Amino acid sequence: MSKDKITINTGDAGKGESEIAKEANTEELEERALSVFSSERNEDITALVLSLITTFIVLIFTKWM
């Protein structure tokens, strides 16, 4: 095992153990593993855009039409 790496338990899905960089942000890695988006920024922007589109459509049908 390299000095800069640590071993983590990744469970059945990850087939036991994996090596990751010592300074890796494990919380961030864990969070990304639970999302379809590769970064939080992308996830947030997509959620924001889709919500605004939904709001606009709702406004059209309930108020402006």
Add this chain to the structure above:
Amino acid sequence: MAQAQDNKPLFILSGLMIIYALIASSDVLHPLMKYLHTAKTADLQVSMGFICGGVGILGALINSVRKPGTTIIDRFVLQPLPGILLILVMAMAIRWYVEPVVKLISQNLQPVLGFKIYKVLNLNYVILGLLAGVLITNTYGIPKFAAAGVKCARFVLKMGVIMLGARYSFAELAKLGSYSVVLVGTFVLGTVFLVLWLGKIFKQPKTMTGVLSAGMGVCGVSATVAVAPVVKAKSEEMAYTIGTILSFGIICMFVFPTVGHMAGMNPVQFGAWAGTGILNSAQVAAAALAFNAVDIKTLKVAEIFNITRVLFLPIIVLVLATWFGKQSGQKLTFKEVVIDKFPIFILGFLLLFAMSSMGLFSPPTHYKGKFIDYSYNERTQVTEKEWEALNGAVQNNTLQGLKPEQLAAVKDLVAQRQLAGNYESRADKKLFNKQGQERMFQLESILAAAKGKVLTLDKSVKGAIHHAIKQVHKKSKTVTTLTDCMIWFFAFGLIGLGMQITKKAIFQAGGWPLVMGIISGITKATLSFFVVLWLVKDVVLK
């Protein structure tokens, strides 16, 4: 052939949705829907079944004829589609069948228990969705085909949080008495900081502390759900917080009225205390009614304090987003905290809150889309039959036991055929609304007194007064629709998050969140008790 095999779950789920939509559209389910009080959603049930089922079949067909790739469509649509449909089927089952059945059972149990268990335990789609997710993960396990779809949960939950912003309005906060705003604001912020401090003392992860502080400080479940993605709380931390809040609330619901009576609190004081100290809206109302079911003031004041607390949510979201940004980095500048680390989706929440406050969705002074409109309108009037019943009661002097101001409100209702201010003051909207508000208060007091058996009212008179009050309560169609979207996003997100909670994760969280919740809850309840006794005398309403 092998690919068609992989698509089996998607074909089955889509087929089930389409079959359900066909059955629902043929009116076979109408008696059942009527019994479950879901008949109003029949059209939605049919459309959702056809649309989701259709999309599923289309996705399955595309998957069958082409090789899986790494395009955006593959990653975000085709791969997660089976999981998305599975969660949607579960959300539909919960919204249209499980939740109504739970409501019916708790209504039937009310005579035995004395309260509605689904309200007290908050057994709505939020809790039921989370429980369903947890149950699946810890029994059968997440089906392999659904794994990618479950990963969409947090993203969809964020969309729900953005939609949540449309339900509140700054104008409503400004309308409330400055007294309740200052009092509640102090306790909300105080509790948030107390929990953050306790988290530091007990060395708890900041994700857990952040989400618990919002839950204990603001309004329980919705605050927890809104703040969880802000502080990147794990699913089990969110579930823990909701569990802590609800169990603490149940204890408060029974303890508050007893302590209130022992301390000799007046109705206004108790209302202020319950609205400040208890976290869940339904539990606040239950405690207020348990303390005094006859004097409407208790419930009114408790509701006002409760609304004030809920309206602090946008402020708390901002505070915690800044706190979390600052905590997760080291020696960050103001720009880094506020601009770089600030969760972008919260901007959407704040944007919708601003749009709502400006009156884009509904008159600005609304709360969760509901507002009161005393203006003259034919649809706001009582029916001819109701008017005759009221007029007869006034003419024949059968309204015995009413206070002079209550009788005056009934007489005005007869004269104007609707709840309103004085006709002459209709140009001065503020005065007109104030007069209408006063009349509504008196009419509500009559109904409360009749319910508490302090006075006897004819059934038709009671019905007419009830209808007159109901008629001035309006609902914004836009906010209602946005709320429906939010409910579906939350239902989807919470089932998915529930699926990420394993038994191991729950045990790992330990009992500290519960300890922190109890310490902060008791501190808040005790401090607010003394402050209310000291400061609140009789009038807190503007």
